[in-house]
Amino acid sequence: MDLEEKAKAVLPPAVFDYYRAGAGEGISRDEASAAWLRWRFRPRLFQDVSRVSTETTLLGTRLAAPVIVGPTALHTLAHAEGEVATARGVAAAGSLLVHSSRAGRDIESERWWFQAYVLRDRSLTEAQVRDAVARGASAVVLTADAPYVYRSAVPEAGSAAPENRPVERRQDPALGPDAIGWLAGISGLPVLVKGVLRAEDAVAAVEAGAAGVVVSNHGGRQLDRAVASADALGAVAEAVAGRVPVLVDGGVRNGADVLTALALGARAVLIGRPVLWALATGGAEGVRELLDLYREDLARTMEQAGVPEVGAVDGTLLSDR
Ligand code: FNR
Numbered sequence: 001m002d003l004e005e006k007a008k009a010v011l012p013p014a015v016f017d018y019y020r021a022g023a024g025e026g027i028s029r030d031e032a033s034a035a036w037l038r039w040r041f042r043p044r045l046f047q048d049v050s051r052v053s054t055e056t057t058l059l060g061t062r063l064a065a066p067v068i069v070g071p072t073a074l075h076t077l078a079h080a081e082g083e084v085a086t087a088r089g090v091a092a093a094g095s096l097l098v099h100s101s102r103a104g105r106d107i108e109s110e111r112w113w114f115q116a117y118v119l120r121d122r123s124l125t126e127a128q129v130r131d132a133v134a135r136g137a138s139a140v141v142l143t144a145d146a147p148y149v150y151r152s153a154v155p156e157a158g159s160a161a162p163e164n165r166p167v168e169r170r171q172d173p174a175l176g177p178d179a180i181g182w183l184a185g186i187s188g189l190p191v192l193v194k195g196v197l198r199a200e201d202a203v204a205a206v207e208a209g210a211a212g213v214v215v216s217n218h219g220g221r222q223l224d225r226a227v228a229s230a231d232a233l234g235a236v237a238e239a240v241a242g243r244v245p246v247l248v249d250g251g252v253r254n255g256a257d258v259l260t261a262l263a264l265g266a267r268a269v270l271i272g273r274p275v276l277w278a279l280a281t282g283g284a285e286g287v288r289e290l291l292d293l294y295r296e297d298l299a300r301t302m303e304q305a306g307v308p309e310v311g312a313v314d315g316t317l318l319s320d321r
Contacts, residue, residue: 145195237265
């Protein structure tokens, strides 16, 4: 919250409002963090936590912690170097960047996945994906929860744009699970599906070849009153049953939130807005510091909860009170 206040002080108001925005009345955006707080830990005793490790591997990428940077558009509005600075901070922290297809700058790095929308004109999507492959992306994240894009999700769309009509219609609103195999075919990369909130959708994605699913309500920016990802995660992870990694985003703000997500079955979390605040206030170094803070806070929480390594987390760690 401190970081958000600092970002508010340095960003132009229109940019801050765009980053912070939620759809509709902002109900899903505002509920996201609180949903993690409904869980309580049942700490384990007599575990050797003298050397806690937060390290993990995700689809072949070694991570310092199960915390990666989610796709958010237009980092150039926060910092002159935009995504180039973000990618540098991410690499320094041993994390991974999911690079938005609405990014302000292209990046080249060994630690990034490309977020794709499937557009009505698939040749545009194909060109974007091939370019991402050429620049070293190691996975594609298909965002499936945005059939139409509304004002709150577009910077400077202007208050004259009606709230209830899409301002961006390039995305294919008839998207089906066949898009997963198509993206895998053109990229030769694993494809994850982002925006999953129902167990049966996760199963359909896995059956269509998805290499992972991301439980998300898009930061509350698409369907207001969509269920909090913290509340949807458990059932999705249970249905996926370890076949592919399940990731989650939405309101993950500290190490206790991360540990809760792992205990509910996530392999890693993504963070969105805090990275924008860190980039705006501290550039690449700010992003690195933020990710280090998540990692250290997770390690401290694991020590107190009796969890020596992330692979040792399971559902028995949690009590719903
Ligand atoms: C987003 N998000 C998003 N998702 C996506 O798949 N493609 C995109 O281009 C964007 N753009 C975007 C812009 C901004 C300003 C925000 C805040 C979010 C959604 C994002 O990936 C993620 O789901 C949420 O932001 C996670 O929630 P928190 O951590 O912001 O609460």
